[in-house]
Amino acid sequence: MRGLYIHIPFCVRKCAYCDFYSLPLNPPPVDAYLEAVLREADGYAGMTFQTLYLGGGTPSLLGGKGLRKLIERLRRIFDLSALVEATIEVNPESATDELRSAARDSGITRISIGVQSLADGELAAVGRVHNSAQALDAVRRAGNSGIFGLSADLIIGLPGQDWLSLRNSLETLTGLGVNHLSLYCLSLEEGTPLAANPPVDLPPDDRQAELFEQARLFLEQRGFRHYEISNFAVKGHECLHNLNYWRGGEYLGLGPASASHIGGRRFKNAANLYAYLVNPAGQVIEVEELNPVAKACEEAMLRLRLLAEGLDMKELSLHFGATNTAELAGRLGEMAQSGLLVCDGATYRLPPSRVLVSNPIFGRVLSK
Amino acid sequence: MLNIRNFCIIAHIDHGKSTLADRILELTKVIHTTDNAQFLDNMELERERGITIKAKAIRIPYRSKNGEQYLLNLIDTPGHVDFNYEVSRSLKACEGAVLLVDATQGVEAQTIGNAYLAINAGLEIIPVINKIDLPNAQIDHCRLQLTEMLGLPGDEALLVSAKDGAGVPELLEAVIKQIPPPQGDVNGPLSCLIFDSAYDSYRGVIPHVRIFVGKVAAGDRIIVKSTGKAFEVDEVGYFGPGMIPCPVLQTGDVGYLGATIREVNDAGVGDTIISAQYPDTPAIPGFRRAQPMVYCGIYPINTNEYPRLTAALQKFQLNDSSIVYEKETSAALGYGYRLGFLGMLHMEVTIERLKREYGQELIATMPSVVYKVVNIKGEELMIDNPSRFPSPNNIDHIEEPMVKAQIIVPNEFIGPCMELSEAKRGNLVSMDYPEPKTVILTYDFPLAEIITDFYDKLKSVSRGYASMDYDFTGYRSGDLVKVDILVKGSQVDALSYITVREFAITKARALVHKLRKLIPRQQIEIPVQAAIGSKVIAREDIVALRKDVLAKCYGGDITRKRKLLEKQKEGKKRMKMVGSVEVPQEAFLALLKMEE
Numbered sequence: 001m002r003g004l005y006i007h008i009p010f011c012v013r014k015c016a017y018c019d020f021y022s023l024p025l026n027p028p029p030v031d032a033y034l035e036a037v038l039r040e041a042d043g044y045a046g047m048t049f050q051t052l053y054l055g056g057g058t059p060s061l062l063g064g065k066g067l068r069k070l071i072e073r074l075r076r077i078f079d080l081s082a083l084v085e086a087t088i089e090v091n092p093e094s095a096t097d098e099l100r101s102a103a104r105d106s107g108i109t110r111i112s113i114g115v116q117s118l119a120d121g122e123l124a125a126v127g128r129v130h131n132s133a134q135a136l137d138a139v140r141r142a143g144n145s146g147i148f149g150l151s152a153d154l155i156i157g158l159p160g161q162d163w164l165s166l167r168n169s170l171e172t173l174t175g176l177g178v179n180h181l182s183l184y185c186l187s188l189e190e191g192t193p194l195a196a197n198p199p200v201d202l203p204p205d206d207r208q209a210e211l212f213e214q215a216r217l218f219l220e221q222r223g224f225r226h227y228e229i230s231n232f233a234v235k236g237h238e239c240l241h242n243l244n245y246w247r248g249g250e251y252l253g254l255g256p257a258s259a260s261h262i263g264g265r266r267f268k269n270a271a272n273l274y275a276y277l278v279n280p281a282g283q284v285i286e287v288e289e290l291n292p293v294a295k296a297c298e299e300a301m302l303r304l305r306l307l308a309e310g311l312d313m314k315e316l317s318l319h320f321g322a323t324n325t326a327e328l329a330g331r332l333g334e335m336a337q338s339g340l341l342v343c344d345g346a347t348y349r350l351p352p353s354r355v356l357v358s359n360p361i362f363g364r365v366l367s368k
Numbered sequence: 369m370l371n372i373r374n375f376c377i378i379a380h381i382d383h384g385k386s387t388l389a390d391r392i393l394e395l396t397k398v399i400h401t402t403d404n405a406q407f408l409d410n411m412e413l414e415r416e417r418g419i420t421i422k423a424k425a426i427r428i429p430y431r432s433k434n435g436e437q438y439l440l441n442l443i444d445t446p447g448h449v450d451f452n453y454e455v456s457r458s459l460k461a462c463e464g465a466v467l468l469v470d471a472t473q474g475v476e477a478q479t480i481g482n483a484y485l486a487i488n489a490g491l492e493i494i495p496v497i498n499k500i501d502l503p504n505a506q507i508d509h510c511r512l513q514l515t516e517m518l519g520l521p522g523d524e525a526l527l528v529s530a531k532d533g534a535g536v537p538e539l540l541e542a543v544i545k546q547i548p549p550p551q552g553d554v555n556g557p558l559s560c561l562i563f564d565s566a567y568d569s570y571r572g573v574i575p576h577v578r579i580f581v582g583k584v585a586a587g588d589r590i591i592v593k594s595t596g597k598a599f600e601v602d603e604v605g606y607f608g609p610g611m612i613p614c615p616v617l618q619t620g621d622v623g624y625l626g627a628t629i630r631e632v633n634d635a636g637v638g639d640t641i642i643s644a645q646y647p648d649t650p651a652i653p654g655f656r657r658a659q660p661m662v663y664c665g666i667y668p669i670n671t672n673e674y675p676r677l678t679a680a681l682q683k684f685q686l687n688d689s690s691i692v693y694e695k696e697t698s699a700a701l702g703y704g705y706r707l708g709f710l711g712m713l714h715m716e717v718t719i720e721r722l723k724r725e726y727g728q729e730l731i732a733t734m735p736s737v738v739y740k741v742v743n744i745k746g747e748e749l750m751i752d753n754p755s756r757f758p759s760p761n762n763i764d765h766i767e768e769p770m771v772k773a774q775i776i777v778p779n780e781f782i783g784p785c786m787e788l789s790e791a792k793r794g795n796l797v798s799m800d801y802p803e804p805k806t807v808i809l810t811y812d813f814p815l816a817e818i819i820t821d822f823y824d825k826l827k828s829v830s831r832g833y834a835s836m837d838y839d840f841t842g843y844r845s846g847d848l849v850k851v852d853i854l855v856k857g858s859q860v861d862a863l864s865y866i867t868v869r870e871f872a873i874t875k876a877r878a879l880v881h882k883l884r885k886l887i888p889r890q891q892i893e894i895p896v897q898a899a900i901g902s903k904v905i906a907r908e909d910i911v912a913l914r915k916d917v918l919a920k921c922y923g924g925d926i927t928r929k930r931k932l933l934e935k936q937k938e939g940k941k942r943m944k945m946v947g948s949v950e951v952p953q954e955a956f957l958a959l960l961k962m963e964e
Contacts, residue, residue: 055923187919209914298930340891356914359916363940
């Protein structure tokens with residue numbers, strides 16, 4: 001399995017909490033940018049991919065025309081004949097009918113909508129461009145577009161948010177046929193306006209944890225499976241592209257600030273749109289090739305994020321060699337004994353109660 | 369010998385001792401004045417000045433007004449309350465003392481303490497009032513204090529300004545006129561006093577000596593009286609201010625001798641050096657080994673630095689033989705050392721210097737005095753570490769060291785000083801008015817009460833005016849208990865402390881509360897308790913952590929995720945494990961600094 005990720009690094013405006021690489025550009029330089037992406041893609045011409053993911057930023061700012069052009073050209077550069085999943089992230093305010101038909105025609109199989117909340121006050125508090133009516137409209141239309149996968153992002157811990165409003169968002173979205181949900185706890189990232197000036201009614205961590213727990217129970221009752229730390233899906237609607245990340249799979253990222261994992265090496269493009277436009281093929285920075293021990297630990301950490309699937313140590317030690325995974329196995333055993341992990345045969349899983357406090361566990365997975 | 373004068377300058381801290389010494393050295397051209405600084409580069413000047421502070425005895429050639437040539441030996445004395453014994457040894461090497469009083473501060477506690485030491489040592493005392501150039505100098509008041517508080521001829525006190533040099537020539541004349549020359553038989557069997565020592569990595573311990581009888585030269589065999597060990601002298605000399613070899617040191621001289629002495633204990637301050645030819649020469653009376661009064665544990669923050677700490681301490685002890693140390697292990701802090709000090713100031717100065725000179729990051733545990741614990745079998749145990757106390761049901765009673773402290777304070781601050789003293793379990797012995805505006809409060813204190821922050825507090829409640837001096841008086845039985853701190857059931861040995869029973873609960877509650885805030889929330893709920901024996905006297909719970917997760921996928925940027933986790937983990941390395949709980953170093957540092 002190999003995935004292709006394309007980063008679309010512009011937005012109508014930046015949200016107060018966002019620390020992803022994206023610039024507020026109006027109008028966005030779509031044509032110039034796509035040309036640059038395609039030039040970068042040429043460098044990898046002929047590669048085969050099974051999943052495609054257009055993330056951002058705001059990929060829906062490409063518009064129908066831009067989307068058609070991008071995918072059509074990508075199909076010529078790469079071998080996308082075995083593509084099983086193609087996702088586009090869409091923001092409600094730019095989710096036009098034109099975009100949806102372009103998506104359907106281009107073979108997009110999943111639409112992921114940045115709903116974040118269905119309460120207008122919460123949306124405004126973090127500087128989202130859209131309101132709840134626009135979000136609902138976008139979800140409804142996407143549901144009727146004939147595209148198979150329908151995902152929505154929600155943020156937990158928005159200023160002023162309580163369980164009633166979160167429950168309403170969940171209830172409404174699941175009622176509209178959303179079959180995949182990403183729930184992210186709001187975090188104050190260094191350098192963001194939200195962190196510089198946190199609102200007084202920001203739910204504290206404990207409250208966020210409670211809301212997340214309530215949301216998890218709610219979704220499980222409605223047939224969703226908590227398959228990854230932040231992701232819930234109706235069976236068969238898991239995001240294959242993201243699953244591939246957590247399984248240590250290969251992927252190529254195009255665009256500024258995008259990350260790749262090919263042939264055991266991880267590398268990243270510089271986060272600089274203007275430099276990218278000039279020289280898209282020369283942006284690679286931070287190449288990393290871990291030794292087998294560290295690599296095995298990294299993969300273990302990633303696989304443990306998959307709550308249902310878990311980490312099969314037998315498979316991991318076959319892949320990396322028993323000597324390279326012996327110490328890791330020891331640590332996992334210790335953690336299983338103290339209840340930090342659950343062990344079932346050779347498979348380790350993160351128990352639901354540890355999901356929100358998984359960092360120290362992953363820290364120990366990575367090193368002694 | 370008739371033209372030798374051995375003297376020292378004694379004063380309360382900051383009354384200008386070093387400045388006066390510098391001025392004397394400039395006037396007699398032992399070091400160059402600042403005016404001539406253009407002939408010397410600044411570094412050299414710095415070095416030279418540094419020596420005046422470090423050298424413990426400087427030989428000063430001086431031509432008096434009547435044209436006669438003298439040799440003055442200015443002997444330094446340690447400057448603070450913990451070093452009475454060291455001061456008394458330095459005084460013993462002299463025939464006279466310059467008692468320096470800051471004209472703006474007047475007589476203070478250490479002025480009195482040091483003056484009495486000098487008087488008891490039979491020294492001729494020259495009272496001097498310093499800082500007369502300052503606008504707020506109160507010369508008449510100082511004269512009165514000298515007379516009434518010390519019984520010295522205050523009216524005859526010399527007036528100097530060590531800063532600008534005024535009165536210093538007159539002072540030198542007074543030194544040769546008033547201080548008697550040394551006496552003793554140059555041809556008798558060698559007897560000399562070690563009043564200090566320094567360590568040289570090539571030549572070993574270099575004792576600083578005062579010759580009372582006989583003479584010593586390179587090639588002589590000597591014996592250190594207390595240990596009986598013999599050495600061959602390879603060099604003798606004096607400080608001028610650097611080490612300057614000379615053919616012989618004889619009766620009345622002050623200098624150093626090199627004899628390849630490797631062990632600090634073979635040149636203890638106060639010990640006597642005699643000639644190997646006359647092994648029965650008696651010791652100069654008054655020698656005793658330094659007796660540590662205050663102990664604390666020292667731990668490297670980073671366990672890997674333990675060998676460096678060991679090396680630092682070994683080196684340190686060579687220059688300060690009064691420090692004792694032994695290995696100690698703490699379940700909470702790992703490998704470290706337990707250090708004994710002469711007193712609280714000695715401890716503060718030493719830890720500060722250890723940190724600075726050796727670049728060590730250190731955790732110092734709460735200081736403790738040496739308790740005398742009498743167990744039910746009637747055995748007396750001397751215990752300097754609360755965590756080594758026997759269990760409460762094996763203890764018959766506990767005795768703690770007491771001191772008699774003299775606090776000198778202007779009478780407008782008497783209220784707050786007494787209040788503070790009472791809160792520290794002080795027992796007022798007497799209250800004297802040596803003169804109408806000044807009070808001398810004499811208190812009996814448990815030493816434990818004044819070793820942490822008493823002196824700072826005393827200064828702050830008296831706007832800096834109060835001064836204090838203290839002396840160990842003996843042991844007294846008290847209603848003392850040991851309080852243990854438990855984190856999730858595991859005892860944190862470094863935090864155990866001894867306290868009076870009546871304060872135990874209040875103190876424990878404050879400590880537990882503070883600890884609760886200092887320990888970050890973790891995966892599990894953590895009870896923090898204080899207990900006397902098995903009886904819990906305070907408890908607070910740290911609730912379990914609810915959110916510590918990297919949720920987002922960052923477009924597959926796994927490296928970023930891994931680095932965030934690694935960074936977080938790096939932070940944890942600064943934690944110490946107490947049982948299954950991670951306690952940050954900062955928590956220990958903050959707690960150990962806690963005042964009450």
